[in-house]
Structures are given as C-alpha cells and as structure tokens.
Amino acid sequence: MKIPRLLQAILVLGGVYGGFVLVFDVILEQVIPSSLLNMYMFFVVAGTYMVFTFSEESTEQIVSPIKALVEDPSKKMLRNVVFVLLPLFFGWFTYQQIKPSFEAPLELRTIHPAPPAAVKVFGKRYNLLTLENPFRKFEKEDPEKFASLVREGGDVYVKNCQYCHGDKLDGQGPYAQGLSPVPLNFQDVGTIAQLQEGYLFWRIATGGPGLPKEATPWLSAMPVWEDFLTEDEIWKVILFLYDYTGYQPRSWEHE
Amino acid sequence: MKQFLAVIGFSLLTIAAFTGYSNFGIPRIEPAPPPKQEKIDLGSMTMDQFIALGDRVLNGKGTCKLCHNDLGRAPMIKQIVPNAEKHLTDSRYKGEAKDLAEYLMESMVNPSAFVVAGFGKAGSNDTVSPMPDVSGGSIGLSEPELLAIIAYLQDSAGADVTVEIPTDAGDVAEEEEAEEREPLEDPLEIAAEFGCGTCHKIGEEEGDLAPDLRTIGATRDREFLRRSILYPNAEITEGFEEGMMPDDLGDQMFAVEVERMTDYLAGLK
Amino acid sequence: MVLLFGLLFVPPEVAGLDLIGLDGGVAFAAEDAATEAAAQADVASPYQPAPQLTEKDYPTFLGFNGRIFVWIAAQLHLWFAAFVLAVPIFVFIIEAIGMKTRDKRYDDMAYEFIKVSLTAYSLTAIVGGLTLLGLLVFYPHVMTYMTSIFKESMIFYALIFFAESACLYVYYYGWHWLQGPFKKWVHLTIGLLLNAVGTLLMLLANSWLTFMMSPAGVDAGGVFNGEIWDAMHNFLWNPINLHRFVANIAYGGSIIGAYAAYKFLSARTPQEKAHYDWMGYNANFVAIAGLLPLPFAGYYLVAEIYAYSQQMGITLMGGIFAWLFIIQAVLIGTLFLSANYYLWCGLGRSEGGVRYYKYMKYLAVVIVAAFLVWFTPHTLVLSNEELKALGGPYHKYLGPLGIMPAKNTAVNIMILMTYLSFLYYRRANKIAVVTWVKAGNAAQIALFVMACANIFFLGIYHGYFTNTVYKVAASIPQVLTTLLVIVIATVIDSMIYKNAKEVAPQRWGRVPPRSQYALFLLAVSFTWLMGLMGYIRSGIRQHWHVVDVFRDNSPDAFTPSLGYATNVISVATILFMAMVIFVFWLAQISGQKSETPGFWKEPGQ
Structure with missing residues (x-):
C-alpha cells in the first residue's frame, strides 16, 4: 500500500x-x-x-x-x-x-573570547599579537633541553592544574565536578589546538577574573595564576599542555 | 494589487523572521564599551581636565604633600602664588624667571633659586632648598605634568592660567601605574619608589628631615625597623617631629618589599 | 567645483559604515605608538596627524543619531551601487550571447535589465549624496582627514562618475539605434567601457574604506607620507575588491530575479508569463553563478584579515561576532535552499524533467545535512540539565563540527550539490544522442564521488589530525577540487548533450507561483545578508575611524550588539525594498501608454 x-x-x-x-x-x-x-x-x-x-x-x-x-x-x-x-x-x-520552572536561564559561554591587543601581567605589558613562547625555539634547536622544559612544565601542571583539569588533561580532575563552568578539556580539538600560545599565556596569567566582558556570564573559578606562578613556569606548562595532548599551537604564519 | 500585497507581506515576514532570530534566537551579548584611553590624551584635553591632572600629580606621583602640608616642613602650597611676585623681586632671588609661570616651573626644577625664609637646608642660611628637583630622581615628573601643576596652582589661587597644554604628548603616567607594579627587588629601588630619600639619607639620597638611615642597622633591630616602616609614629627618634612620615606605607608596599627593606636596613652597619 | 562634485559622490563605503566607530576591546599599544609618532612627526610635512577628537567634536543635529543616519544612508547607497554595478556586467554578457546566437530574446532581456537599473542609477547618486551629507554634518573632522589624504582620488572619482554616466546613457538610449552587424559591435564596446568605468569607481571607493580598516601610507600617528598609491593599495584592498565584485554579480542577479518574479506573478497573458519566467530563470542562474564562488572569496578575505591583524581576526571570528556567523550561516543556507528549490521547481517546465524527480530527495538530504553541519555553532547553548548530562560544555560529537574544517567541508559539498541540481535541470528536457552516454555519465559520477571523497579526506584528515596551519591550508585544495569538478563536469556534460534531442518543448511559464517566492526569498535574504556583513566589516574596526590611527571618540563609538545592529539592518532593508518597488514601478509605467481620445487637438484642426 x-x-x-x-x-x-x-x-x-x-x-x-x-x-x-x-x-x-x-x-x-x-x-x-x-x-x-x-x-x-x-x-x-x-x-x-x-x-x-x-x-x-x-x-x-x-x-x-x-x-x-x-x-x-x-x-x-x-x-x-x-x-x-x-x-x-x-x-x-x-x-x-x-511556565515558570526551576531551570536556570540558558547561559552562553564564549569559549574563546577575543583577546585584548596587549595584556599587563607580571608588571609588564605583553603585546598579545606578537607574544611567543620563549621556550618554543628549543623544540628544534635543543630537543633535550626542550624535553626537560616539558618535564618541568609537567611538574607545574601536576602541582597546580591537575586538580581541576585532570591528570589526563581531559577536564576531569578530582574537583571538576564541583565547578561550573567545568574546567576545559585540553584533549578536545576545539580548545588549545585552535589557539596560539600567547592566548594561553593570557588566559592562564589572568584567569577567570581577567576575562573580557563579552565572555560573561562567566563565573570561571580559574585562579589568576600570575599571583602564584612565575612567567617561566607558565610558559613551561604551556609547552607541557601541547606536548601531552599532541597538538601544535596555532601559528599565524602567512604562507 | 493582491499579488503585490502578498509579495510585500512575504518579504516583510522574511525580514521579521531574520530579525526575530537575531534578537531572540541567539544568545544576547553586549559588546564591551570602548576602552578608556590609558594614556592621557593631551591633544584632546580641555583646560579643566588639565588642571585636574595637575591636582592629581600634586597629590599622587609628585609626593608634594609629603612636605607641603600644615606641618610646616615647607611653604604652604596656597601661599606660593600670592607670594610669587614678592619673591621674584626679592634681593635673594637667584633665578631667571620673568613671570609667574616661569617662577613656578623654576621652583620645581631648581628649588634653590629662591628659598623662602626659614625653609632652607639646615646650616645653609636659606640659600639651599631641601626640596629635590622634581623633574628628576625618584619623583621624575614629565614636562606636561609640571605644566599641569602650574596650571593647577594658578587656577586654585584665582590667577589666570597662562600655561598652554603641550601638544606633544610626553610621558604622563596615570595613578593606576603604581597599583599595577610588581614587587621591587632592589631596596634602593624601593626607597626611590616611595620617596624615602626625600627626607632620609639612604643610598645616594641626602634628605635631612628625618633620621639618617645609612648606618641604622647598627642601632636598631629588625623589629624596630619593620615597625617604623609600618607605624612610623609608634616611636619617634629624638629631635624629629611626629606625623612627618606617611603612615600608609603598609598599604602601599608589598609585604615582600617591607621585608626586603627591613633586611636591607638591618644590614646597614 | 570639481572638488565639490568629488565630495558629492563619495560613496558610502568610504564612510558610512566605516567612519562609524563601532567598538569593544582594548588597544592601548597602538596608542603609545601613535602618540610617540605624533611627537616625532616631521614638522615640515604638509600633512597633519590624525586628530584626536572629543565628544564635542561630533556635532549633533536635531536629536538625530548621526551614526544610524550615516549607517542607513551608506547601506542604501551600497545596495543600489552593488545593483547598478552588477547589472551592466551581465547585461553585457547577455547581449554578447544574444549577438552570438542571434536570438533576439536575449537582446530584449538585456535591454529590460538595463532599463530597470537606469532609475536605480540616479537613486544611487541620491543616497550617495545623502550619505555624504550625513558624514559632513555628523563626522566633519573625519571627512577632513580622509579628504586630506584622498583628495586626488576623490577628484578622479568625480570625473569617472561623469564618464560612467555618459557611457550608461549612450548604452541605454543608443540601444535600438546601435543595432546591426557593425553598430552592435560599437554598442558592445560601449557596454564594455561602461563596465570598466563602473569597476574603476568601485575600486576607488573600496580603497577609501579598506584604508580605514588597514591603513597604509600613513605613520602610526596618521601623518600621510604623500604617496596616494600607498594609501590606496592597502592590505585589504584587493580581498575586498574581489569579494565585492563577485557578490555584486550575485546580488544584481537576485534583484533582477525578484523583478521577474513579480512581473511573472502579475502577468496576464501566457506570453508574458513565459517571458518573465525565462527572465527569472536567467537572473537566478546569474545569482547562483555568483553565489557559488562567493564563500571562497569570503574565506580569502577573512584569511587576509587574520594575516593583517590577528586581533582583528579573532574579534571577527570569536567573541561577540562569533554568533553573527551563525546568523550568516542561516542566511546563506536560506540562499542555497531557495536557489535549489527554484531549480527543482523548474524541472516541471518540461515533460522530461519528471525522470529526475526521484533524485531530488537525495540531493535535499545531502544539502540539508551539509547545511546543519555548517550551522552548528562552536559554542553550544546548553541548559543546566544538558550541561550536567554532557559533563561539560563540550559535545563529543557535535563539538568537532563547530570548527572551520567541518564547515569548509560542508560548504564545498553544498556547492557541489547545488551544481548537481543545476546539471539535472540542464538535462531535464534532453536526450543525449552521442554514443558514449553511459561512459560519460559514469565519468561524471566517478568525478563527483572522487571529489566528495577528496573533500572529506582533506577536511577530516587535515582538520582533525594535523596542526592548525594545515587546517586553514586544507581549505584551498578543497576549493580547488570543487571548482575543478564544476569546470570538468560542465565540459563533459555539454559534450554529451551536444545536439541532443528535446523530449518535449520547453514550456516557459509552467512553474508554480511557489517557485517565484523562492526568488523573492533569495533577493530579500541577500539584501539583509549584505547589510549584516556590512555591519561586521565595519564593526571589526571597533572604536576606530581608521584602525589604530584615528580613534572614534563620539558617544556612538561603542560596538552595537547584534540585536541592535539587526534592527537597524531590517529598517534599512525595508527602506531599500520600498525604493526598489518604486524603481520597478517606474520601469513598468515607462512602457505603458494611455489612450485619451478627445484630449489632444486632432492635427490640422
């Protein structure tokens, strides 16, 4: 039929x-x-x-x-x-x-808000447009030194970051469940793989409070790491993030 | 006509759908307003803003009120303009200023050109001023800042403001600058930052309004020194007045700076 | 005097949207440079640095919002300009086709197109004048600065504008006079000249607005070095030129399509219906031909914006404007869907089309699926329950669809499928007579399968398994694949169907009214979309008149939110529609004659 x-x-x-x-x-x-x-x-x-x-x-x-x-x-x-x-x-x-419900209103999170042109941290002004990881060059020049820097970055990560972001960098750390928004999953192709190292530096150094207004509502619990880590430690932990996940930081070379 | 209205209706509905979706279908985000201009934009400043800048510099970066206050360490600021004419014609006047503005400028960059009676450096018979050249050293005011102070002084004394707002923007710092600094390592830099040398003898600085700190470690211990930084009026060394030293250093200095300073002073023997 | 005219026709682009500072974000580094440079500026230079304005430097007038006034006037000018620049391009092509095939219908259609654009031409000048007026009233200092740099090119612009007018009038009024073997050549040459001059006008105007986005030829303080070519040939000039050129063609096609659709719907005789159906089909063809390469021109432009300034690039693609691209995706999806729908409806014009009905649903499935991928936002809007259920803001399967490689892949597939719709339409009424039909079809199928496989491979492998440099780079071979397939398939298809038999006569006019509404949807969406993209192109300058050189300190320096902007765009679109209806109405009455017996004296009395 x-x-x-x-x-x-x-x-x-x-x-x-x-x-x-x-x-x-x-x-x-x-x-x-x-x-x-x-x-x-x-x-x-x-x-x-x-x-x-x-x-x-x-x-x-x-x-x-x-x-x-x-x-x-x-x-x-x-x-x-x-x-x-x-x-x-x-x-x-x-x-x-x-009808009224107990559901909170939908919230939007802009995962990658546009960064400012420059950021003031560690008492200095960094131009985010040209900021590069000072240790990145060792990847080619001195792989051994690079490996040890990555290891040091790993130590920083384990001591500071893994509680929330997880020991597999998947955003599933022991405290992750208690946070909203939940910590980022660095293994996701949509996160660090899309970004430059300077962007990560900005996000780590200024934490949740450093987010621009357009990224609100945004109650991120990310601490302002410039108060706890040194500049070098941040750069090292960035090396570690990319090394562990296997992603390459985004670069803007115009080919 | 019916076709026409149908087409119009259809088009309006389409536009309404797009507009509705853009307004309600996606999350509403208010873009951040334009940033406040960080640098003082002299070119676009009105005279009132320029005068206000002078006021801020006088109270803030210039650290003028440290001495120019009612404790009698230096002439009162509001007396400066009214007395200027008299001072210019005074026989002790050694400067080259022709008018009020030039006199005010001179008194800031070359304070010894004329020393008001009773305010000279001890033993100099009012020929040498204890005031530092505020355009250099630890205070380091820029030319626009100096001019702003002059404008403020003229304005607040009721005189005509004769200075012009400079068009070439110099380095004019905002107060925030200080808040966003990082802890300093070198004790002498800390001393310079907080203007200690204006009154104390420390490092190269030769202030003489307050105790000599160059060998202070020999007579005072760490506890005393720390306390003297944080609560200067707790104990006053004989021969010096109470209330001269700012008592808010504890709020302005980083804790590590207080420690570094204490360590440094304690080690000066 | 000349200068006056130069100013009078400053196209909106120069200003309009551009002068309006739209804004957000922080950019202090540049200001340092600007002040330093201003301090060091050569005193001898006859050029002044960019002025530093305060709110008081922006006049207010009768409570008008200066920015919205200029915004709407400029946008109207832009729409009309796009229309009047595009029409001569395909009028020229259609006329040439008519001359080659000696089919007079083409010549008549070309004439009707140019007739419609003629009235629009003067409206373009009027709204251009209005834009200029708005700029002079509300942004006098900005105009002074821009004029100090571009004065030569503005004078040149005015002169070319006269040349444009002259060409257009000779081309239009001489249409029936310049017929015949030799005269037609003369006419075509004038048409070519008209296009050359029109394009030159656009290039000049584009240079002013791209200067505001990516200033060149000036130092950090805005002091001009005196070389006008440096200022014109700035970083984003060519990308914008290309994008506008292609978009204008698609846009002109869609507006003419709407005209034909309206005439079709109100036609009373079958001949009229047939004529306007045919005209609508051709206009839609032009629109699709312009639409297919448009995403690529767009990617090129965005890539260049990123290359020029990463901050501008991220402002564009991330943050608040990220959602604009979701709206854009909806609109472009609408364009593709309605263009396809129109083609499918057209299958009914011939008896032979019925053979292909059954395939359309598969095309629809692929196109809709590709569109859904394209539409999937990077940032999902989640309710708290969904957030909890997902365990985070990332969706394991939908998340990866949010980034560019997925979207590039989707848009290429969508373009290929739209092209396939067109191929089916082409074949609808034909039966191939060549002996190798089977082989030819197999070759075409193989071509499409290979192309899709290649596009998927590039998208998935380079998009998700290599680093970001390749992610962006992979879009280029994808685009080349698509373009190559379109070219090769067209060649094969025209060979297969050489001298093909017709199944039954093509019955122009036999389409449902629904299909005509698809044409309206195309035109309205296109207009609205252009307004939206104008907003973002100007918006990424943020609070600058000239990026990093000349700051906008007016009370309206803020970046409007999407809702605010779309409301303005909608109002402008409605205004534009009203004016276009007026233009169409004029075209209609110009051909009408009223018989009034007894009104005029009889001759000889």
Missing part, C-alpha cells in the same frame, strides 16, 4: 526528530542540546517542504487532504475534532514554553 504523501512528510519529520534523539541521547550518550535540535528541525522542515512541494503532483497530494479536511462536508466530524484539538495543542505548547 502506498503511504499518502502528507503522511510520508509527517513520518519523515518524526523520523528525523526521533533519529536525532535516538542517535545522540541513547546510542552516543551525548544529549543533543534542545536549542540546537530546534534549529536543526526548522531546516529539516524546510528541506522536507522543498522535496514534497517542488512538483505540482506532489503538492497536490499534500494539499488535497488538508483542503478536504477544511472544505469537504462529509468530514464535518473530523473537522470539528481537529479544530478543537489544534488550539488546545498550541495552548498547551505555549503554556509549556512559558
């Missing part, structure tokens, strides 16, 4: 929606954010509309049952039922949307 076009369209939409929920929430165990799912579905609806209406025949098949529902005298009963249910459904939906 051939499924009516209108039902096909509805099934496609339901299927895609269910598919997203099934794949992300159940199979992959990573819930799909509802804000994103709504936008996804909006464009899936647009795409479905396009496929089902680009030809006259198909449009006719989609429209005719709806037309019949509204105009056909023989469908009076069904019409009355639909006309009662639809407003009720929208009323219920609207109520669900606006």
Whole structure:
C-alpha cells in the first residue's frame, strides 16, 4: 500500500526528530542540546517542504487532504475534532514554553573570547599579537633541553592544574565536578589546538577574573595564576599542555 | 494589487523572521564599551581636565604633600602664588624667571633659586632648598605634568592660567601605574619608589628631615625597623617631629618589599 | 567645483559604515605608538596627524543619531551601487550571447535589465549624496582627514562618475539605434567601457574604506607620507575588491530575479508569463553563478584579515561576532535552499524533467545535512540539565563540527550539490544522442564521488589530525577540487548533450507561483545578508575611524550588539525594498501608454 504523501512528510519529520534523539541521547550518550535540535528541525522542515512541494503532483497530494479536511462536508466530524484539538495543542505548547520552572536561564559561554591587543601581567605589558613562547625555539634547536622544559612544565601542571583539569588533561580532575563552568578539556580539538600560545599565556596569567566582558556570564573559578606562578613556569606548562595532548599551537604564519 | 500585497507581506515576514532570530534566537551579548584611553590624551584635553591632572600629580606621583602640608616642613602650597611676585623681586632671588609661570616651573626644577625664609637646608642660611628637583630622581615628573601643576596652582589661587597644554604628548603616567607594579627587588629601588630619600639619607639620597638611615642597622633591630616602616609614629627618634612620615606605607608596599627593606636596613652597619 | 562634485559622490563605503566607530576591546599599544609618532612627526610635512577628537567634536543635529543616519544612508547607497554595478556586467554578457546566437530574446532581456537599473542609477547618486551629507554634518573632522589624504582620488572619482554616466546613457538610449552587424559591435564596446568605468569607481571607493580598516601610507600617528598609491593599495584592498565584485554579480542577479518574479506573478497573458519566467530563470542562474564562488572569496578575505591583524581576526571570528556567523550561516543556507528549490521547481517546465524527480530527495538530504553541519555553532547553548548530562560544555560529537574544517567541508559539498541540481535541470528536457552516454555519465559520477571523497579526506584528515596551519591550508585544495569538478563536469556534460534531442518543448511559464517566492526569498535574504556583513566589516574596526590611527571618540563609538545592529539592518532593508518597488514601478509605467481620445487637438484642426 502506498503511504499518502502528507503522511510520508509527517513520518519523515518524526523520523528525523526521533533519529536525532535516538542517535545522540541513547546510542552516543551525548544529549543533543534542545536549542540546537530546534534549529536543526526548522531546516529539516524546510528541506522536507522543498522535496514534497517542488512538483505540482506532489503538492497536490499534500494539499488535497488538508483542503478536504477544511472544505469537504462529509468530514464535518473530523473537522470539528481537529479544530478543537489544534488550539488546545498550541495552548498547551505555549503554556509549556512559558511556565515558570526551576531551570536556570540558558547561559552562553564564549569559549574563546577575543583577546585584548596587549595584556599587563607580571608588571609588564605583553603585546598579545606578537607574544611567543620563549621556550618554543628549543623544540628544534635543543630537543633535550626542550624535553626537560616539558618535564618541568609537567611538574607545574601536576602541582597546580591537575586538580581541576585532570591528570589526563581531559577536564576531569578530582574537583571538576564541583565547578561550573567545568574546567576545559585540553584533549578536545576545539580548545588549545585552535589557539596560539600567547592566548594561553593570557588566559592562564589572568584567569577567570581577567576575562573580557563579552565572555560573561562567566563565573570561571580559574585562579589568576600570575599571583602564584612565575612567567617561566607558565610558559613551561604551556609547552607541557601541547606536548601531552599532541597538538601544535596555532601559528599565524602567512604562507 | 493582491499579488503585490502578498509579495510585500512575504518579504516583510522574511525580514521579521531574520530579525526575530537575531534578537531572540541567539544568545544576547553586549559588546564591551570602548576602552578608556590609558594614556592621557593631551591633544584632546580641555583646560579643566588639565588642571585636574595637575591636582592629581600634586597629590599622587609628585609626593608634594609629603612636605607641603600644615606641618610646616615647607611653604604652604596656597601661599606660593600670592607670594610669587614678592619673591621674584626679592634681593635673594637667584633665578631667571620673568613671570609667574616661569617662577613656578623654576621652583620645581631648581628649588634653590629662591628659598623662602626659614625653609632652607639646615646650616645653609636659606640659600639651599631641601626640596629635590622634581623633574628628576625618584619623583621624575614629565614636562606636561609640571605644566599641569602650574596650571593647577594658578587656577586654585584665582590667577589666570597662562600655561598652554603641550601638544606633544610626553610621558604622563596615570595613578593606576603604581597599583599595577610588581614587587621591587632592589631596596634602593624601593626607597626611590616611595620617596624615602626625600627626607632620609639612604643610598645616594641626602634628605635631612628625618633620621639618617645609612648606618641604622647598627642601632636598631629588625623589629624596630619593620615597625617604623609600618607605624612610623609608634616611636619617634629624638629631635624629629611626629606625623612627618606617611603612615600608609603598609598599604602601599608589598609585604615582600617591607621585608626586603627591613633586611636591607638591618644590614646597614 | 570639481572638488565639490568629488565630495558629492563619495560613496558610502568610504564612510558610512566605516567612519562609524563601532567598538569593544582594548588597544592601548597602538596608542603609545601613535602618540610617540605624533611627537616625532616631521614638522615640515604638509600633512597633519590624525586628530584626536572629543565628544564635542561630533556635532549633533536635531536629536538625530548621526551614526544610524550615516549607517542607513551608506547601506542604501551600497545596495543600489552593488545593483547598478552588477547589472551592466551581465547585461553585457547577455547581449554578447544574444549577438552570438542571434536570438533576439536575449537582446530584449538585456535591454529590460538595463532599463530597470537606469532609475536605480540616479537613486544611487541620491543616497550617495545623502550619505555624504550625513558624514559632513555628523563626522566633519573625519571627512577632513580622509579628504586630506584622498583628495586626488576623490577628484578622479568625480570625473569617472561623469564618464560612467555618459557611457550608461549612450548604452541605454543608443540601444535600438546601435543595432546591426557593425553598430552592435560599437554598442558592445560601449557596454564594455561602461563596465570598466563602473569597476574603476568601485575600486576607488573600496580603497577609501579598506584604508580605514588597514591603513597604509600613513605613520602610526596618521601623518600621510604623500604617496596616494600607498594609501590606496592597502592590505585589504584587493580581498575586498574581489569579494565585492563577485557578490555584486550575485546580488544584481537576485534583484533582477525578484523583478521577474513579480512581473511573472502579475502577468496576464501566457506570453508574458513565459517571458518573465525565462527572465527569472536567467537572473537566478546569474545569482547562483555568483553565489557559488562567493564563500571562497569570503574565506580569502577573512584569511587576509587574520594575516593583517590577528586581533582583528579573532574579534571577527570569536567573541561577540562569533554568533553573527551563525546568523550568516542561516542566511546563506536560506540562499542555497531557495536557489535549489527554484531549480527543482523548474524541472516541471518540461515533460522530461519528471525522470529526475526521484533524485531530488537525495540531493535535499545531502544539502540539508551539509547545511546543519555548517550551522552548528562552536559554542553550544546548553541548559543546566544538558550541561550536567554532557559533563561539560563540550559535545563529543557535535563539538568537532563547530570548527572551520567541518564547515569548509560542508560548504564545498553544498556547492557541489547545488551544481548537481543545476546539471539535472540542464538535462531535464534532453536526450543525449552521442554514443558514449553511459561512459560519460559514469565519468561524471566517478568525478563527483572522487571529489566528495577528496573533500572529506582533506577536511577530516587535515582538520582533525594535523596542526592548525594545515587546517586553514586544507581549505584551498578543497576549493580547488570543487571548482575543478564544476569546470570538468560542465565540459563533459555539454559534450554529451551536444545536439541532443528535446523530449518535449520547453514550456516557459509552467512553474508554480511557489517557485517565484523562492526568488523573492533569495533577493530579500541577500539584501539583509549584505547589510549584516556590512555591519561586521565595519564593526571589526571597533572604536576606530581608521584602525589604530584615528580613534572614534563620539558617544556612538561603542560596538552595537547584534540585536541592535539587526534592527537597524531590517529598517534599512525595508527602506531599500520600498525604493526598489518604486524603481520597478517606474520601469513598468515607462512602457505603458494611455489612450485619451478627445484630449489632444486632432492635427490640422
């Protein structure tokens, strides 16, 4: 039996929606954010509309049952039922949307806020546009020295950072669960792999309080490390972060 | 016409959808306002702002009020302009100033050009001023800052302001500068930072309004020295007045600086 | 006098958006340099450093918000300018096609296009004048400074503007006069001249605005070195030139498409319907042809912005503007979807198109999927519950879709699929007669499969398994793959369908009204999108008139939030639409004649 076009369209939409929920929430165990799912579905609806209406025949098949529902005298009963249910459904939906809940409002975090052109830490002014890791050069010039610097950076990390960022640098340290926003996961391709070392220096040295306004609401518990670490220690720990995760810092060389 | 309205309606709906999405569909972020200009922008300064700058320098970086206060260590600031004309024509006047502004400038960079009676260095018979050249040394005011002070002095004494705001921006520091400094290592730098040498003899500085610190370690122990830095009025050395030394150094100095200073002084024997 | 005219037609770009300081962020380092340099400025130089203004230097006038006034006027000017610069480009091409094929329909269509743009031309000048007025009233010091540097090029601009007008009028009014074997050549040459002059105008105006973004030829204090070429040939000039040139073509196509769509919907006779359907199709073709390379021109521009200043680059792509690109993604997705939908609807024009109906759903799935990837933001908006369920703000599977390699891959796939839609449309009514049809089709399929595999490989391997330098670099071979496939597939396809039989006559006019609304959607989205991108291009200058040289100290130096900016853009779009409707209406009434028997004296009485 051939499924009516209108039902096909509805099934496609339901299927895609269910598919997203099934794949992300159940199979992959990573819930799909509802804000994103709504936008996804909006464009899936647009795409479905396009496929089902680009030809006259198909449009006719989609429209005719709806037309019949509204105009056909023989469908009076069904019409009355639909006309009662639809407003009720929208009323219920609207109520669900606006009823007060205990859920805190959605918060946005700009993960990589734009850095200032220069930053004042350790009593000096650093130009973030040109700031480079002074130890990076040893990677090529003196690999042995580089390895020992990375080791020292590792010590700094273990003594200071791993409590939150985790011993695997995955943001799952012993204290991580108690923090919101949770500590960054450096293993993620979207974090340090996207950034320059100067950016990391800025973020480490000035911590949560040093974030620009545009990155709020931002209650980051990241300490202002310039008060606890020396400049060299910060550079070393940056070496360690990249070394351990295997990422290369972003560079801006114009090729 | 119906087609026309339909098309218009459709277009307006489209625009409304885009606008609605931009306003409500994405998180609202207010961009940060433009940063305050850090450097004092002399070119865009009004005279009132320039005068206010003078006031700030006088109270802050210039450390003028350390002596020019009602303790009688130096002439009162508000007396300077009213008496200037008299001083310019005084037979003891050794400077080259022609008018008020020049006189004020001279009195800051070459204080000994004229010493108000009773305020000279001990034993110099009012020929040498105890005041340092404020454009150099530990105070180091820039020319625009000096001019700002002159403007402030003229203005607050009710005289016409005759200085012009310099167009070539010199190095004018804001007060924040001090707050964001890092702890200093060298005790002499610390002394310079806080202007100790203006009154004390320390290192190369030859102040004579307060006890000589060059061999202080021989007579005072660490506890006494630390206390004297933090609470200068707790015990006053004989021959010196109470209330002369600023008592807020504890708030201004880093703890490590107090320690370094104490160590340094205790070691001066 | 000449100077006066020069000023009168300062295009909005120079100013408008650009002078308006939009802002946020900290940039003190540059100011140090600026003051130092100002101190050292050669006293003998006839050029002044950039003035340091205070709020008082920005006049207020009857409570008008100067920035919004200039913003809207400049944006209107920009839209009209884009339109009147683009139309002659494809009018020239269509006329040439008509001359080659000796098909008079092309010549008539080209004439109708240029007729529409003629009225728009004077509106361009009017809103340009309005922009200039706004700048002189609200930003006098900025204009003084800009004029002191660009005075020669502004005079030149005025002269070229006369030349442009002359060419346009001869081209338009001489259209029917210059027909025939030799005269047509003369006419085409004038058309070419018109385009050359128009493009030159755009280049000049672009140099003023790119100077404000990436100043050159001036020292840190803004003292001009006297070499105007240095100031014009600044870092972002060529990237902007390219991007605008391509975008103008796509934009002009979309506006003409909307015109045709409206004429189609209100047409009364089948002939009229057929004519405007055909015109709409051609306009849409032009728009898509411009749209396909546009993302690449955009990437080039952004790459150059990064290369010029990382701070500008990060301001652009991170922070507050990051969300702007999500809006942009929605809009560009809308453009692609509506362009595709229009093509699919067009399959119904011929009986042969039915054969391909079944494939459209697969195209739709791929295009929508690619679009969803493109749309996925880097920063997800999460509710607290979702945050807890995910264990952090990172989504293991959606997170990686948020970064550039995923988006580059998606956009290339989207472009390829749109091109495929077009190929299907081309084939709709044809049956190939060459003997190697199977082999040809197989070759094309292989080509597409290989291209997709290559694009995926480049995107995934270089995007996620190598370091960042390659991430950016990988987008170039991806783009080349896409462009190469489009070229090769077009060649193969035109060979396969050489002298092909028609299944049934192509029935122009047989499209549903829905498809015409797709054209409107295209035009409106395009207009709005241009406004949005104008906002960000100007916004990344932050609180500077001229970046790092000339600070904006007006009360409006702040960077508007996205909501604020989009409201302004929407108002401007509505104003623009109203003016465009006026232009279309003029084009319509110019062809109408009212018979008024008895009104005029009969001759000889």
